[in-house]
Amino acid sequence: MKKIMAIVRPNKLEVIKEALDDIGCSSLTVMEVKGRGRQKGITEVYRGREYAIDLLPKLEIHIVVPDNVASKVVDTIAKAAHTGEIGDGKIFIMNVEQVVRIRTGERDHDAI
């Protein structure tokens, strides 16, 4: 099983969710995060002093899927999240050792 961790622009969430619905992968977890990459930060001014804000808000989406659909999910997210501008984000794929569905106690592939 694979965990797909995608860091994307906040305003892309609805598009990504819709695209994932279309391929039948609706379950996901979303976190609000901050980060920086190649996108330059911004400057804010408070009482005449400038502050460099280089951590920008992003969303981190986690999805755990069987190995055989991981590639399709990654492509779907990448396409939906793409704008072509610096700051589109990254996707990380990791291995998952075990999964448990808390309600029923089902394990691994029965749980995702």
Place this chain on the structure above:
Amino acid sequence: MVTAVLSSGDTAWMLMSTALVMLMTIPGLALFYAGLVKKETVLNTIFLSFSAYAVVSIIWFAYGYPMVFGPDVHGFIGVPGDFFFHNVVESNTLVGSIPTSVYAAYQMTFAAITVALISGAIIGRMKFGAWMLFIPLWATFVYLPVAHWVWGGGWLAQLGVLDWAGGTVVHINSGVAALALILVLKGRKERSLLPHQLGYAIIGAGLLWFGWFGFNAGSALSAGQLAGSAFIVTNTSAAAAMLSWMLIEYLRFGKATMLGAASGIVAGLVAITPAAGFVNIPAAIVIGFVTSLVSYTAISYIKPRLGYDDALDVFGVHGFSGIWGALATGIFASPLINAAGAGLAYGNPAQLGIQAVAVAATFAYSFVATLIIAKVIDLTIGLRVTAEQEVQGLDQALHDESAYHI
């Protein structure tokens, strides 16, 4: 001899004004400051204003009122007496056309906010017990004398100073006290101003503007033309100062900011405070417009140059704009608005000199007396929190509380 007669119209207005000025502290000033600090220190910041108001509420009626407004002793202070306001309400006397009880309550709210104002400079690093001790010491040894000098028939009043609602007594007094206190307390390690919730500060500024109509128009002590005049120039100065601050930021950074606008509003209200019952509308526009330049310079150039950590710019806004407003009163006071005052622009240059004396005297006394009080507290119980507490934020460290549980 004219016998004073109670006017229910004046009294109703003064009761309302008292509540308006109370609103300026609770929660106006509390929120204004709260929005500007980090979220881990927001409750402590609010607490400073609330505690100042509560302590002064008690000591004002315990012994404070007669020391400002009682019989004068050598121009310095009023004779203490009527402890716990003994028999004052019961004897049903008047001050002008309003009951003494209403007048005293009104004046109390001024004393309270003056102390609360100081708290903006010390945020993030002062022990709560030290602040609780500072409140009664400062109110007693600094506010009471200065208020007596200017409003209680003391030596500055005898000299002829014009201070409508507290340019010296409230703003220069608290601004300079803030400076003295932070020189002893010393600065924070982390001095960035990153407001955690500007919305609170904006709401606070709005409540201050609203309440200031009680502060300035209420200082007419009557519901009539003079109150109306003070009302208009108060609003005008605030508006002019807001636009001025926006213009300064636009020229400096290419964009106006909401915090700048809110700061301009407060600066404009501070500057018009000594002048509100004496000046006309064009003067108010000038006073408001110039004051943003004055305070902006103080905050952006003087403060960084000299390096003192006036965290929320109490000295920068209340000190500097208070000084400008007090001096401007000596220039623009118009006998056509109020027969009690004429300034330089109306052929009385001496008034400007008198205002300067009042500014200097308030500055010197507030600075030295506050320095002494701060030193005494520091040497006894200590002023400052530990370095860990400062970094952690004061809400959990000093109050075992958090404002946000997300």
